[in-house]
Amino acid sequence: MLDEDAYGLGFGTYSLTDEDGIDALVTAIEAGYRHLDTARLYGNEEEVGEAIDRADVDRDELFVATKIAHFEEPEPTPTYVREGVAESCDRLGIDTIDLLYHHWPGGSEDIEAVLPVLDDLRASGPVERLGVSNYTPADLELADDLLDAPPYAVQAEMHPFLPQEELRGAVRDRDAYFVAYSPIAQGEVFDSPVIAEIAEKHGVNEAIVTLAWHRSKDVVPIPRSKTPAHIRSNRDALTLELDAEDVERIDAIDRRLRCEDPDWMEWS
Structure with missing residues (x-):
């Protein structure tokens, strides 16, 4: 496990x-973020790699996560998955992926x-840990039968409008991390009167309150921003302690609300 x-x-x-993406990433690293989350599908692994190279932080201090999706290839094969992981390493400029998700x-x-295939890559070295992204509880049960060990992390959309109680329970049962994307609901938390009142009470903004709410539930949020001030201020969630009434x-x-809901995805 990595430090808190x-x-x-x-x-x-x-x-x-x-x-400008590289600049935002360098700002994040130099502001103290050590866990960087990308994906082949995002088309920015090269920018993440360039930011890692430019930032004044040793690679060993960073935790780099990326993702691979089978549908990215018209004729998906195990060879594609292996070659895709090698290409991600090349674009990121790293020898080992700290956390690789099936996306x-x-x-x-x-x-x-x-x-x-991912389990084989974990055993052979280029992948340190495996995760799954946008899996349902039923998908996790299938993963139990296919993996030598439970996923290290399960990533899914989560925020106050999509609290994911059932999925979080399934993740806890496997002693895995729950990693939340779109943790501020793509800005929708700023329209919540409840969150606004709690933010005013603590003298912070709604994003910080929401990220602290995630942490109160042992969830790892991965907010995104291009604005240096927001990148830095979001880290205040690490020290904000919400009281029981706030939560x-x-x-x-x-x-x-579900922000990411493709037509072909079945959530239950």
Whole structure:
């Protein structure tokens, strides 16, 4: 396990491309983020690698996560998965991927095809840890049968409007990390009167309150921002302690929203 500061709050990189994306990533690393989350699908592994190279932080201090999805290839094969992982290492400029997720599973056949290959890669060295992204509780049960050990991390969308109680329970049962993408619901938390009141109470903004709420539930949020001030201020969630009433009020919000909901994905 990584230390609390390194894994307590990650940095999401979706849509961070080109020079301004690299600048945001360098800012994040130098602000103290050590857990960087990308994916082949994001098309920015090269930018993440360039930021790692430019930042004044040793590679050994960073925890680099990326993802591979079978549907990225018209004719998915185990060879594609192996070659895809090697290409990710090249683009990122690293020898070993700290955490590799299977991204957006396309049903049970896809999971059965991909996970054994990833397990082999974990055993052979280029992958340190395996994770799964956008899996349902039923998908996790299938993964139990295919992997030598449970996933190190399970990544899914989670925020106050999508609290993911069932999935979080399944993750706890496997002693895995729950990593939350879109943790501030792509900005929707700023429209919540409840979260606004709690933010005013603590003298912080709604994003910080929401990230602290995730941490109160032993969830690792991975917020993304291009704005240096927001990148830095989000780390205040590491020290903000919400009281029980704050958490209960956020838990009681009855709005429901899923920001990422492709037509082909079946969530139950």
